[in-house]
Amino acid sequence: MKEAVLKGAEAFLVAVLRWLPHGAAITMGGLLGRLLWALSWKKVDRCESRCVLALGVGVTRARAIVKESFENIGRSAAEFIRMDIIKPRLREIMTIEGKEYLDRALARGKGVILMSGHIDNWEMAGARMSMEGYPLVPIYTPQRNQGGINDLIQRQRTDVAGMRMVPSEGAGLREVFKALRSNDIVVILQDLDARRDGVKVPFLGLPASAHDGIVKLHRKFGSPVVPIFFLRSRDPVHHHIIIQDILSDEKDEDGNPFGENMEKSLKMCHNILEGWIRSNPNQWLWLLDRWESTIR
Numbered sequence: 001m002k003e004a005v006l007k008g009a010e011a012f013l014v015a016v017l018r019w020l021p022h023g024a025a026i027t028m029g030g031l032l033g034r035l036l037w038a039l040s041w042k043k044v045d046r047c048e049s050r051c052v053l054a055l056g057v058g059v060t061r062a063r064a065i066v067k068e069s070f071e072n073i074g075r076s077a078a079e080f081i082r083m084d085i086i087k088p089r090l091r092e093i094m095t096i097e098g099k100e101y102l103d104r105a106l107a108r109g110k111g112v113i114l115m116s117g118h119i120d121n122w123e124m125a126g127a128r129m130s131m132e133g134y135p136l137v138p139i140y141t142p143q144r145n146q147g148g149i150n151d152l153i154q155r156q157r158t159d160v161a162g163m164r165m166v167p168s169e170g171a172g173l174r175e176v177f178k179a180l181r182s183n184d185i186v187v188i189l190q191d192l193d194a195r196r197d198g199v200k201v202p203f204l205g206l207p208a209s210a211h212d213g214i215v216k217l218h219r220k221f222g223s224p225v226v227p228i229f230f231l232r233s234r235d236p237v238h239h240h241i242i243i244q245d246i247l248s249d250e251k252d253e254d255g256n257p258f259g260e261n262m263e264k265s266l267k268m269c270h271n272i273l274e275g276w277i278r279s280n281p282n283q284w285l286w287l288l289d290r291w292e293s294t295i296r
Helices: 002-019 022-039 041-055 059-081 083-093 099-106 122-131 149-160 172-181 213-221 262-279
Strands: 094-097 112-116 136-140 185-189 225-232 239-243
Touching: 002 022, 002 059, 022 041, 022 059, 022 083, 041 059, 059 083, 059 122, 059 149, 083 094, 083 122, 083 149, 094 122, 099 112, 099 225, 099 239, 112 213, 122 136, 122 149, 122 225, 122 239, 136 172, 172 185, 172 213, 185 213, 213 262, 225 262
Parallel strands: 094 239, 112 185, 112 225, 136 185
Antiparallel strands: 225 239
16 A cells, blocks of 8 residues: 555656646756755765765765755756656757767777766766767666656656666676677766775775776777766756766876776776766765765
């Protein structure tokens, strides 16, 4: 009965968010995010503690950052639910800067590894990039619970956004190999905790476990690594996608090519992500425990 009520509540919220005008739906999403922040005090406390340690800010500033991050979660969820409705307006809503870097990487014919993190609305940005004809193949972590919201998420990602999602487990690796050989774009969110399988590389100055797949794929296929991040405007309906120059063309701190030293190459990736987060801390997903396996 409780599960049925929850599904009913989910269905009602989805219906309301899809019915409202876009600006009103984003406002409602922000309010829902603030409500989640107010009700999730245990998780919020942990988020604030991580923010204080990682950014070196006071508790008051950390509380404001985390609160705004939760509001952004709500806004992004509202946009995601409405993606099929707003898709005709995506070129107006999301601008793209730096496409020449991605085009240059694709011209090499070795596929591209597009590196990003959980900043702003990465889901909608994928739909926007797909509209430009870029063959995106994001790697995702499969959810345990199927049906309901999870089915909606998969539909929006594939049927609406036009992305070819590849699971991070099972036969997913073969699909990633196939995509790079076909000169497609594999998308990796590099700010996830790799737990015991990762490489110890500090993230925002704190001990962290980093996934090494991005470097291994570059070594195996020679695929260029291109950073991309997303930024919500102050209005807050509009967004900006920023593609940066090819990271793997740069050398590490010792002057060695990207990929030669695993730890230092991953540090280069972290340096990019850290710069985005420090500049826009309220748009990063602090609910994501990046240091779960390394900081107790």
